[in-house]
Amino acid sequence: MTEASVTHATIVLERIYEASPARVFQALADPRARVRWGTPSKNVELIYDKADFRVGGLDISRCGPRGSLIYRVETRYIDIEPEQRIVSTELVREGWNRLSASLITVELQPVGASTRLVLTDQIAAFGGKDMVAGSEAGFSAALDNLAVEFLSTTVGA
Structure with a gap:
């Protein structure tokens, strides 16, 4: 019998945004904004089937290559402190196969008129390190896209 493997990792990403903590928090909370900035590339699509951004709330989304x-x-919100912190769990599946489970903390700290965002993803990836690398690359690209969000749109508009 083959044992299923699990790879544990902690990913920490940091960005400074030229936006207030209130504006950054709004971009994180609003599912329409998350669809705009949350995909790592133009070749990836993200759709929310359910979005319930509140403590105890559940988001359900689907993503992958366009089409x-x-x-x-599945994202479950454990702790939300407006303009300061979001803590959630995330379960990623492909069909019936669980690919990863994470505890994700996003911290927002004012730095003058800007905001320092620190994202910590404590991930358990099932079946190999590729999921860890994919999670890190995906979050990194999405956070880079978030900077563009502040240049090009009014969040919630």
């Missing part, structure tokens, strides 16, 4: 939304993501 092939093969991944299902």
Whole structure:
């Protein structure tokens, strides 16, 4: 019998945004904004089937290559402190296969008129390190896109 492997990792990403903590928090809370900035590239699509941003709330989304939304993501919000912190769990599946489970903390700190965002993803990836690398690359690209969000749109508009 083959044992299923699990890879544990902690990913920490940091960005400074030329936006207030209130504006950054709003971009994180608003599912329409998350669809705009949350995909790592133009070749990836993200759709929310359910969005319930509150403590105890559950988001359900699907993502993957355009036209092939093969991944299902369930995000449960554990702690939300407006303009300061969001703590959530995330379960990623492909069909019936669990790919990863994470505890994700996003911290927002004012730095003058800007905001320092620190994202910590404590991930358990099932079946190999590729999911850890994919999670890090995906979050990194999405956070880079978030900077563009502040240049190009009014969040919530």
